[in-house]
Amino acid sequence: MIEFMKSLFNKVFLFLALIFVLSFLIGWYLPIGIEKVEKLDYRDYLFSTYTVFTQFGFLMFSFIIAFFVNKEYSNKTILFYRLLNYNSVKFFLNKIYVLIVESVLLVMIMLTIVSVVYQNFSLFPLMMFLLTTVVAQYIIIIGLISFLSRNILLSIGLSIAYWILTCVLVSNSSSLSFLAIFDASNKLYAHVDHVFKTGNDFISSSNSLLIISYIGCLLLLSIVISTLTNRRWLKLGID
Numbered sequence: 001m002i003e004f005m006k007s008l009f010n011k012v013f014l015f016l017a018l019i020f021v022l023s024f025l026i027g028w029y030l031p032i033g034i035e036k037v038e039k040l041d042y043r044d045y046l047f048s049t050y051t052v053f054t055q056f057g058f059l060m061f062s063f064i065i066a067f068f069v070n071k072e073y074s075n076k077t078i079l080f081y082r083l084l085n086y087n088s089v090k091f092f093l094n095k096i097y098v099l100i101v102e103s104v105l106l107v108m109i110m111l112t113i114v115s116v117v118y119q120n121f122s123l124f125p126l127m128m129f130l131l132t133t134v135v136a137q138y139i140i141i142i143g144l145i146s147f148l149s150r151n152i153l154l155s156i157g158l159s160i161a162y163w164i165l166t167c168v169l170v171s172n173s174s175s176l177s178f179l180a181i182f183d184a185s186n187k188l189y190a191h192v193d194h195v196f197k198t199g200n201d202f203i204s205s206s207n208s209l210l211i212i213s214y215i216g217c218l219l220l221l222s223i224v225i226s227t228l229t230n231r232r233w234l235k236l237g238i239d
Contacts, residue, residue: 002084003098010071013102015064020106023060024114027052042118046127047196053134054182054189058163061138066155069095069146078237088147088233092226096143103135104128126202130192133211134182137218144222148229150236181214 007013027049031037037044072078072091081091107128115121141162146155166180177186188207195203202208226233 003094007068007098007102010068012064012068012099016099016102017106019060019064020103020110023052023056024049024110026056042114042120043123043196043199045118046114046123047193050127050130050134050192051184053131055184057134057138058142058160061135062142062156062159063152065099065139065142066146066152066159068099069143070150070152070155073150073236074152076237078234081237082234088230089223089226091233092143092147092222095147096139096222099139099143100132100136103139104132107131107135122201123196126195129208129211130203133215136215137182140215140218140222144225147226148232178214181210 028040028045030052031040031044031048040048072081078091086094111124111127111131115124142155142159145158145162146152149155149158163180167183167185169176170180170183171185174187180186181188183189188210191207192203195201
């Protein structure tokens with residue numbers, strides 16, 4: 001509960017909502033304003049929005065995620081968390097849990113609005129699954145980088161550097177596709193594109209399992225790292 005209150009008090013939820021609204025607006029603008037599509041149908045609009053989230057997510061979400069984590073270091077509140085019997089893992093998991101819950105809520109609201117406007121809910125489950133997992137990826141990765149760094153600018157810089165590096169590696173070697181499974185150069189993106197164009201309502205079970213496994217591995221790795229860096233967490237919050 002305390003993390004949700006902090007999110008509201010520090011306007012994290014507000015800025016997160018603005019990012020989601022902006023992302024959906026860009027998803028509309030790209031086909032209409034740049035590709036000069038005269039009429040944007042339901043499927044094309046949602047795929048365009050999915051593209052915005054997968055290709056520009058690190059740029060859009062890095063600041064607010066880093067801010068939510070790094071602010072505790074700058075405010076010297078880690079000792080307060082220790083008094084509440086927090087350790088580094090509990091601190092990290094609580095931060096990402098709040099951001100993921102808020103993101104799920106915002107995705108649901110935005111997709112409901114779009115579906116009502118188009119009077120079509122056929123892709124609602126698929127988009128809920130895709131967008132929440134894409135954003136969860138950003139929250140875990142950027143959250144972990146911010147957890148390990150006290151400086152918000154450094155956290156943002158490292159997050160963007162990670163994004164660029166993984167995109168380059170994936171585009172040059174298919175064996176490294178697991179580093180950025182949502183990237184446009186990866187097979188998953190092509191599969192999602194095929195699903196939208198052929199009129200199917202969900203991706204294959206193998207790709208669904210791939211996404212779930214990817215998020216699970218990211219979460220497990222972040223838990224291991226946050227466990228091993230408990231002393232660093234305390235030091236960053238005190239120095």
